[in-house]
Amino acid sequence: MIRLRRPSWFAVLLTLFGVVFFVRLGVWQLHRAAEKEVLLRRFATAATAPIQDFASVQRGALPERYPHLAVRGHFVAGRSYMLDDQNKGGRPGVQVYAPFQPDGHPRLLLVDLGFLPREGADLKLPQLPPIQSGEVELRGIYVPPPAPGFKMGGNALARETTWPKLTTYIDMDQIAADLHATLYPRALLLDADPAQAYVREWTPGFMPPARHYGYAFQWFSFAIAAIAIFVIMHRKKPETGDDDE
CATH class of the missing domain: 1.10.287 (Helix Hairpins)
Incomplete structure (x- = not known):
């Protein structure tokens, strides 16, 4: 004892x-x-949830909910961002984001187009497929943006002069300032499309x-x-x- x-x-x-x-x-x-x-x-x-209209969702989307919605509008021409240091299936690459102007709404919606692997033995940045122009309807999951983590090196977007711009984190305020516009607080993860080069295998952030x-x-x-x-x-x-x- x-x-x-x-x-x-x-x-x-x-x-x-x-x-x-x-x-x-x-x-x-x-x-x-x-x-x-x-x-x-x-x-x-x-x-696989029923499609909801963006206008009825964007004001009331709660942090714990992930609405599956449809939104009509057009992409902002010539503007896109590549989130670096991403990995899918053991392949390094980038996640591609593009600003989208919904019809009848003043703010821009940040759209996650999907993942593209780096190219070749030297792992060059991929060439982005052309982003569809004109009026389109997008469908996807409306989610909070990925957590930025450590913001090393300050705001790189302000120093870059060519598009697409490369970043190591997604900061909605910095992107809004870079676009001289106001963004919705959430991003849209597009539904999978076999015709697209982008890999769209979504996991919650x-x-x-x-x-x-x-x-x-x-x-x-x-x-x-x-x-x-x-x-x-x-x-x-x-x-x-x-x-x-």
């Missing part, structure tokens, strides 16, 4: 605070994992549930470690008797 020295109140309070803090973080990560699982199921069914479960395990481990450290620091050493008489 483990025997403990009488701990100080500071040690007790510090350990209790640490255990409660780590457990709360672990439980929070479990809740986040459950929320992400719900979002994954909604995203998985979005592409958020941390997967497995990552949250991993973080939860980490925080619960810290709670166990705090208890173990408390026990080790206050464990009584075994008494040794003197055999000499």
Whole structure:
């Protein structure tokens, strides 16, 4: 049986605070994992959901919903962006975005055209297929833009003078300033089209549930470690008797 020295109140309070803090973080990560699982199921069914009209959706799209919509308008001529450092099926490449002007709406809609691999042994940037001109109807999933992550090197768009422009992250405010226009807060992931060169295999742009479960395990481990450290620091050493008489 483990025997403990009488701990100080500071040690007790510090350990209790640490255990409660780590457990709360672990439980929070479990809740986040459950929320992400719900979002994954909604995203998985979005592409086959009934088509909604853009005008009825764009004002009321909630962060946890992924409307499947149709919108008519035209692409802004000569303007497109390539999101670098992307990968599909083990092939490096770019994700291509283009601004779209919906009919009867003042703001621009950023459209994700899909993925294109880099070309050749030296992995050159791909030549973009011509973007359709004139009036078109687009169909796709209306989603939040990809999280920008670390914005290294500042706003590269302002320094580039040729199109398409290359970027390492999508920042809606920077793109809006670059286009001298106002953008809708979400982007449109176009439905798959076998006639197009673009790869359109969409995944939601958020941390997967497995990552949250991993973080939860980490925080619960810290709670166990705090208890173990408390026990080790206050464990009584075994008494040794003197055999000499």
